[in-house]
Amino acid sequence: MLGDTTRLxxxxxxxxxxxxxxxxxxLLLSDDLSKLSSERLRVASRIFPVTGVTGITLDLxxxxxxxxxxxxxxxxxxxVAADFQSATAVEMASNNAKRTSxxxxxxxxxxxxxxxxxxxxxxxxxxxxxxxxxxxxxxPADVSVPFSASLPPKKVVETQDLHLGYHVFSFWMSKxxxxxxxxxxxxxxxxxxxxxxxxxxxxxxxxxxxQYIGSELHFTCGYEVISFHSTSTCIDxxxxxxxxxxxxxxxxxxCYSNAMKVTMSGMAVRGEVVFRTPKIGHNNTFYGGQVIxxxxxxxxxxxxxxxxxxxxx
Numbered sequence: 001m002l003g004d005t006t007r008l009x010x011x012x013x014x015x016x017x018x019x020x021x022x023x024x025x026x027l028l029l030s031d032d033l034s035k036l037s038s039e040r041l042r043v044a045s046r047i048f049p050v051t052g053v054t055g056i057t058l059d060l061x062x063x064x065x066x067x068x069x070x071x072x073x074x075x076x077x078x079x080v081a082a083d084f085q086s087a088t089a090v091e092m093a094s095n096n097a098k099r100t101s102x103x104x105x106x107x108x109x110x111x112x113x114x115x116x117x118x119x120x121x122x123x124x125x126x127x128x129x130x131x132x133x134x135x136x137x138x139x140p141a142d143v144s145v146p147f148s149a150s151l152p153p154k155k156v157v158e159t160q161d162l163h164l165g166y167h168v169f170s171f172w173m174s175k176x177x178x179x180x181x182x183x184x185x186x187x188x189x190x191x192x193x194x195x196x197x198x199x200x201x202x203x204x205x206x207x208x209x210x211q212y213i214g215s216e217l218h219f220t221c222g223y224e225v226i227s228f229h230s231t232s233t234c235i236d237x238x239x240x241x242x243x244x245x246x247x248x249x250x251x252x253x254x255c256y257s258n259a260m261k262v263t264m265s266g267m268a269v270r271g272e273v274v275f276r277t278p279k280i281g282h283n284n285t286f287y288g289g290q291v292i293x294x295x296x297x298x299x300x301x302x303x304x305x306x307x308x309x310x311x312x313x
Contacts, residue, residue: 013043014172015134015197021047021219022055022072022132022199024097045245047219049089052096053119055132058149070134071145073117075152076222077127080120084226084240096120119220124228125212127152128167128203130220135192144189147179150202164205164280164287169214169221169250171199176213176250176291178205178277205277207287208254210235210311216247217296239307244300249309250274254289257313264296266305 008016058071080099082092100116119130129152133143168177168188179202190198201214201221210230214221217239224245227238232254239245251271253260262271271292279288298307 009195010039011193011196013040015195017043017047018132018134018172018197018199018219019072020050022074022130024050024052024054024093045243046217049223050093051119051220051223052093053100053117055130056117058145068134068136070136070143072132073149074119074130074220075117075128076119076121076125076130076220077152078121078123078125079127080118082120082122084122119223121220121222122225122227124230125222125225126203126206128201128222130199130201131188132197132199133188133190133192134197136195138194140191140193142189142191144187147183147186147188147202150188150200152202164207164282165277167201167203167205167211167213167252167291169201169203171201171214171216171219171221173198174216174248176275178275178291205289206252206254207282208232210254211252212237213250213252213291215249215296217245217249217298233313235309235311237309239296239298239309241298241300241302241307243298245298246296248293249296250291250293251309251311252289252291253311253313254287255313256288256290259313260292261310261312262292262294263308263310264294265299265308269294271311 053074055072055074057069058073059069096119100118129150131145131150133145135141135143165181166179168179188200192198199219203211203213209232212222212225212228215224218224224240225237226240229236235251256276260271262269271294273290273292275291277288279286294309296307296309
């Protein structure tokens with residue numbers, strides 16, 4: 001629930017939204033929406049629809065000064081069957097809640113898979129972890145978590161991709177970073193202001209196909225996608241187009257090129273290169289790629305091209 005957001009700072013609104021999003025809680029706006037700023041309405045839109053999946057608290061018994069847990073983890077995968085083409089937001093949340101709820105009749109033999117904290121996404125998006133860091137103190141604080149704790153279950157990650165490092169995307173700040181495999185023993189660390197939160201997404205870098213890294217559209221960086229197809233030189237992405245949305249999407253292409261053809265809703269647009277991963281040798285071949293961002297506008301009219309993004313090199 002987002003209470004009277006007019007009494008909260010922008011930072012506190014995002015922190016409240018973070019907790020709702022990461023715990024799969026109910027989204028209820030008790031404000032007069034006509035009096036809310038466009039930015040605060042946008043915060044609410046970026047956690048809607050709710051997923052129905054509850055994250056796990058990593059520091060439940062180690063809450064230091066604040067006395068409130070500050071680390072929550074979910075993970076996303078395309079290996080769980082789900083209907084992203086025709087199911088409504090309510091149906092998807094309901095199905096997720098049923099799938100992840102505890103039942104004595106269910107088999108929990110492989111506890112490392114963490115089924116109860118798993119969010120299904122569209123085929124082609126792969127597997128990654130989502131981790132929120134929050135500072136509930138009235139003063140700035142460094143909040144951190146071991147990088148190993150941010151990784152998805154090993155059995156569902158393609159081992160061939162691990163040597164190329166990891167994509168790390170911070171959702172609220174909309175920033176990308178690349179982490180080398182030999183640095184994964186370190187920590188994800190961020191200095192947060194009073195009552196501030198951030199959501200990080202950690203995904204292994206692909207060896208030979210394009211990847212969806214994230215967006216400014218939905219906190220999961222995947223729930224907003226209906227379909228995703230990719231090769232080493234092409235990406236075809238369809239965003240959910242039942243609501244109006246706008247913002248950047250971040251994509252990874254496992255090759256270097258300044259000459260690319262990018263379309264959004266059938267119109268030519270610019271793809272901005274924001275990072276080039278270093279070349280890394282593997283089996284006498286060198287691999288590397290580039291991260292681009294594309295500004296998208298979804299009109300919400302459900303037309304054929306609305307919310308479709310293509311990239312060709």
